[in-house]
Amino acid sequence: MCGIVAAAAQRDVAPLLIAGLKALEYRGYDSAGLAVLEGGQVHRVRAKGKVREMEALYLAEPFPGGTGIAHTRWATHGVPSEVNAHPHMVGRVTLVHNGIIENYASLRVELQSKGYVFASETDTEVMAALVDVNLDKGMSLREAVLATVRELDGAYAIAVISRDEPGRVVGARRGAPLLIGVGIGEHFLGSDAQALVQVTNKIIYLDEGDVAEITRESAHIYTLDGKPAERAMHESELSADAVERGEYRHYMQKEIFEQPRAVADTLEARIHANGVLPNIFGVGGDELLTKVKGLHIIACGTSYHAGMVAKYWIEEHARLPVNVEVASEYRYREAVVPEGTLFIAISQSGETADTLAAMRESRRRGYLGTLAICNVPESSVVREADLKLMTRAGPEIGVASTKAFTTQLSALALLTLHLAKQRGMDDARYQDLCAQLLHLPRSIDDALKLEPQIIELAERFVHRNHALFLGRGAHHPVALEGSLKLKEISYIHAEAYPAGELKHGPLALVDEDMPVIAVAPNGPLLDKLKSNLQEVRARGGELIVFADTAAHIDGNATRGAILRIDGGGEFIAPAVFTVPLQLLAYHVAVLRGTDVDQPRNLAKSVTVE
Structure with a gap:
């Protein structure tokens, strides 16, 4: 700022x-x-x-x-x-x-x-x-x-x-x-x-x-x-x-395409075929994490969405309770801190004013310790935390975060696996999740190959003023992130909801002029999501579905478009499905002629309250 x-x-x-x-x-x-x-x-x-x-x-x-x-x-x-x-x-x-x-x-x-x-x-x-x-x-x-x-x-x-x-x-x-x-x-x-x-x-x-x-x-x-x-x-x-931008038209485009390398760098020397390596959280980290009975994640904006995904991961795989909160709200309420709660601050810059102030406030509230997940090694958040895990995204110049998000998810996935192993996760399941995470850079690279299809899709949004994003489970935060990207840089009003909430109000917005973007990974909630999509179709809404290649969704059953993505597995799919939503926001903004890298009224590093 x-x-x-x-x-x-x-x-x-x-x-x-x-x-x-x-x-x-x-x-x-x-x-x-x-x-x-x-x-x-x-x-x-x-x-x-x-x-x-x-x-x-x-x-x-x-x-x-x-x-x-x-x-x-x-x-x-x-x-x-x-x-x-x-x-x-x-x-x-x-x-x-x-x-x-x-x-x-x-x-x-x-x-x-x-x-x-x-x-x-x-x-x-x-x-x-x-x-x-x-x-x-x-x-x-x-x-x-x-x-x-x-x-x-x-x-x-x-x-x-x-x-x-x-x-x-x-x-x-x-x-x-x-x-x-x-x-x-x-x-x-x-x-x-x-x-x-x-x-x-x-x-x-x-x-x-x-x-x-x-x-x-x-x-x-x-x-x-x-x-x-x-x-x-x-x-x-x-x-x-x-x-420097190099061959790319905008920094945001460059940073979207840097994600396979940034994620690989974040995982390097921290995980191998046999699992997460010890001591990746700093001196005393492994010992402190054995004492964790719960986690409180604090962040803002895109980093908050990463924390929301982590809540699903950690509660499912490590069986620990997780609370995720916007930093600016946390500061002004008296949070109840159960014994053994780890405080986690997520920030791209490490200087985000509300996140930094929340971490300092946490010192008086009796947490077990603090963990910083950040991209800048010498930032205030990193220097003041007990433990730290760097995301290694490299410089991110575009105001709308892209590789910051996927590298934060990569770091949070490492934390999830570490906690899950400590708490007795079955070896076969653990090995499967580790294999998925190791494959993430390649899965993101494959998702980037959808760009030509997304460029065509973006033309449908040029004259639209509103959009609705839907996702279920860990893909609800992905929908929130896709919505945020679209509104940040194209200035199209966009909202995101858990798909099951559609009939509880948002369905009133759906008509032929309201595109509905749905994230459809393969998994136990797929059939539920299909029912939600039929509700949109029945009201004449235009459906844009990003569907896993393993998900059986009939492309002829939608008024709109369906794009097929190999999610790489249920664990890493949130990071993979984020990428085409980034590309969609980027190409819509380019067609609308907005300032992609420096959208109006926004700044990259929010260092004031």
């Missing part, structure tokens, strides 16, 4: 900042701006819209300078506009910010009483003014930032420059990510490593409450009380190629 990149270098930094913003644009794209300090003067350019709009203004009148900060915004306080775009300038201070300051209104009133006049509606400009006030007291920029953040309630990652201290950038983080990039004779700040992949692979992740000061020659880190701190340096495995 907003992206920050900053630099102190021996070369002109504006082109580097713009490249970094483009890599961060998945985090927000309502407006963008950059500011460069040179010769005691700050040159700033801002524009409403995407980074390219701001870049065009810069290229029309470029300016030099070796110290700068930049920002791409997802609007919170104040509508998207040039005046609300970052960086904000007050006095000698220029500042960019990711997050929300909850006490900004009272601080604003106090500052106005001191004569400050604000040009924007943002909480960020209030922060810039506070830093300026502290500079007036004779503080250095670092001291002024430390004094400022101690007054703030809420979440922030910031980068700040001052006209009085050329060659220096100060950053700080609480509740939103920020890291240092270490180059040769230059240092950088960024919201994540993707912003810096073009300039360095040496990364220092800031801890909660850290304040960092970078110059060309050095980077120093301080705790909130001003004491020097040491943080480990890591070498990022990201490559420039990993964040």
Whole structure:
């Protein structure tokens, strides 16, 4: 939710900042701006819209300078506009910010009483003014930032420059990510490593409450009380190629087709023909999991749907009770925590504000321990969890999650098998489920071959305004995920229901203009689903059925279309059936001409509440 990149270098930094913003644009794209300090003067350019709009203004009148900060915004306080775009300038201070300051209104009133006049509606400009006030007291920029953040309630990652201290950038983080990039004779700040992949692979992740000061020659880190701190340096495995589209039209399409490799990477060295390997959850993980009597899964959006699938898996195969909850709801109720309950946080970025806050809240509620399932190794969720299982999806740039979902399902399947084996699952059944999971990358690859048929199918949706998705059992969350993908990127209103709920209300929506998309794996609920489909057919609804090749569904019995998929087995079928629903959403959005990778009003990493 907003992206920050900053630099102190021996070369002109504006082109580097713009490249970094483009890599961060998945985090927000309502407006963008950059500011460069040179010769005691700050040159700033801002524009409403995407980074390219701001870049065009810069290229029309470029300016030099070796110290700068930049920002791409997802609007919170104040509508998207040039005046609300970052960086904000007050006095000698220029500042960019990711997050929300909850006490900004009272601080604003106090500052106005001191004569400050604000040009924007943002909480960020209030922060810039506070830093300026502290500079007036004779503080250095670092001291002024430390004094400022101690007054703030809420979440922030910031980068700040001052006209009085050329060659220096100060950053700080609480509740939103920020890291240092270490180059040769230059240092950088960024919201994540993707912003810096073009300039360095040496990364220092800031801890909660850290304040960092970078110059060309050095980077120093301080705790909130001003004491020097040491943080480990890591070498990022990201490559420039990993964040490029390559031959694909959109990042989302690329990421859909990366799923066989991403799932294989997630399973690699964690499972073999004889079963799940030991110690894949980290030090002490196997011992802690033997004590589990129940699980509480917390997540948001797509990750929540993955957790819902896991509930079916774990309760069926490991015979443990599972509660799945949206993180933003969990935080504001007093959950009852039975003895021996494991808390599981699922997050693609590991910085999702509600999920992270829920995990911190869980510390006081008496859980057995915490497990993070995440794609970013040095993220806050991972660092703060007792146990962790990385999904190895690689960078996911498209706002609509695809490979994040299937790799999360892969990780949750590993957890399911581990728990099931611990709790005495029959060896033959265990071996069968392991074999299915090992085959998952190939099954997804086969599902991707349906793309030509799905491109034709997508033409039926171009002028539709509504769609209904149906699934039963573990495929109800798959239907929810398919519905979410379609509405996110094509802007078609879509809903999803357990198929058995059709007659309890949603059937009233069905007519010849309402396509109904059904997920039909082979299994014990197939006959029940067939009856639900007949209800749709009887009302003249257009049925689009994604059916397992082993499921006996008469293609002539539907008004619409039927696509055959080899689900690969009942256990892995939810992950396999997700893929054609992703492709359907993608190609419908392409035909409707929407912005596939950056849909309106959405951002990839939701780091504010």
